[in-house]
Amino acid sequence: MSTLKTSVSGIEFENPFLLASAPPTASIESIDKAFDMGWGGAVLKTITPDDLEMHDASPRYATIKSKGKIIGFQNIELLSHKTIQYWCDGIRFLKTKYPNKVIIASIMAPVECNAWQNLVRTLNSTPIDAYELNFSCPHGMPERNIGMAIGTSVEISILITSWVKAVANKPVFVKLTPNVTDITWIAKAVEKAGCDGFAAINTVQGFMGVNLNTLEPNLCIDGCSTYGGCSGEIVKPIGFKCVAQLRQCSDLPILGMGGITNWQDAAQYITLGADVVQICTEVMINGYGIIDNLKTGLLNYLEEKGMKDLNELKNIAIPKITSHEKLNKEHHLYPNIDNEKCGKCGKCIKICFESEYHALKKKENIIEVDKTTCEGCSLCSHVCPQNAITMVE
Numbered sequence: 001m002s003t004l005k006t007s008v009s010g011i012e013f014e015n016p017f018l019l020a021s022a023p024p025t026a027s028i029e030s031i032d033k034a035f036d037m038g039w040g041g042a043v044l045k046t047i048t049p050d051d052l053e054m055h056d057a058s059p060r061y062a063t064i065k066s067k068g069k070i071i072g073f074q075n076i077e078l079l080s081h082k083t084i085q086y087w088c089d090g091i092r093f094l095k096t097k098y099p100n101k102v103i104i105a106s107i108m109a110p111v112e113c114n115a116w117q118n119l120v121r122t123l124n125s126t127p128i129d130a131y132e133l134n135f136s137c138p139h140g141m142p143e144r145n146i147g148m149a150i151g152t153s154v155e156i157s158i159l160i161t162s163w164v165k166a167v168a169n170k171p172v173f174v175k176l177t178p179n180v181t182d183i184t185w186i187a188k189a190v191e192k193a194g195c196d197g198f199a200a201i202n203t204v205q206g207f208m209g210v211n212l213n214t215l216e217p218n219l220c221i222d223g224c225s226t227y228g229g230c231s232g233e234i235v236k237p238i239g240f241k242c243v244a245q246l247r248q249c250s251d252l253p254i255l256g257m258g259g260i261t262n263w264q265d266a267a268q269y270i271t272l273g274a275d276v277v278q279i280c281t282e283v284m285i286n287g288y289g290i291i292d293n294l295k296t297g298l299l300n301y302l303e304e305k306g307m308k309d310l311n312e313l314k315n316i317a318i319p320k321i322t323s324h325e326k327l328n329k330e331h332h333l334y335p336n337i338d339n340e341k342c343g344k345c346g347k348c349i350k351i352c353f354e355s356e357y358h359a360l361k362k363k364e365n366i367i368e369v370d371k372t373t374c375e376g377c378s379l380c381s382h383v384c385p386q387n388a389i390t391m392v393e
């Protein structure tokens, strides 16, 4: 029998699915419902000192859709509007009702030792399981020298991690931004400063474009817009990359996230080094109920693979990720065209010609591969509308 139970930094998780710090964790009443429905834990919407003013814009979301489905999300939302007292009372209430659920306090404060340490000292008195330091919100807060302004500076990240570690009585995870050239610089720095693990990724800074009818930005607030944080399916490859890079540079635990929509995405994050995963956008689109399929799917998968727990899946893909230089350049695949499936539309021939190789030709209504010019790039197999092309030895 396989199990989804797992343990990270001494914290026991009944399953590896956590709600990420975001609107689905912005109130105690909502988290109560999520726990009741089976989520393993929640990272609270980022808590700040009560005197840090928070003025949100309306509207604050924009989306990219494909065939009616939201595949990308942009937000310019700031942090929790609730007081520290609200959160302290709420954490106690939730922990009494759900002693086995994991509650992580996400926090952010101005770059002042007292501001961070006072916040931590207050939360230390509650039964939270860990801290997540939000060094990574890409909008609004960097203009005030916090959020991503912290997580893009090695010096400031080290400073704040040390301040927090000096007083925190629970493990401290640093939530990193993908909006850097190399996420491992900050990761290595905060590891040296004593953090207990990483959370990644926060949103990817982006802009959702312009409405060509109104000539206003798609996310338009009284005629203007600003750059925001992108999330959901479109950021998944960036999340995968960042988590793998973190695992390649450190053995510390990783709370992995970014674009998870189903159990398969979660499983892949775990193969790339995540210990547990967090989800935000998919919950904002479809609600807490997605937890049933997440848990059932991942558990069935472990059982099919004969794995007793997530530790057997964790890191499994990491040895297969290397530098481009080390890839075997002698390895060469060629397209194999299934003539039964092929619709003879000629798209593969056109694309191969217009994108460099001129290796596909139609001869008596059959598409042939010229192996003297084919470089085995695989583009034809991706663009074929009939999925009639596979790459073979």
Ligand SMILES: Cc1cc2nc3c(=O)[nH]c(=O)nc-3n(C[C@H](O)[C@H](O)[C@H](O)COP(=O)(O)O)c2cc1C
Residues within 6 Å of the ligand: 020, 021, 022, 023, 045, 046, 073, 075, 077, 078, 079, 080, 106, 134, 137, 175, 201, 202, 203, 230, 231, 232, 233, 235, 257, 258, 259, 260, 278, 279, 280, 281, 282
């Ligand atoms: C509307 C919205 C608000 C968010 N607020 C926070 C926040 O307060 N603190 C934080 O650390 N991350 C925040 N995030 C980032 C998410 O926690 C998560 O890192 C990101 O959305 C990627 O995961 P996803 O693709 O599953 O949404 C927010 C994301 C969204 C979409």
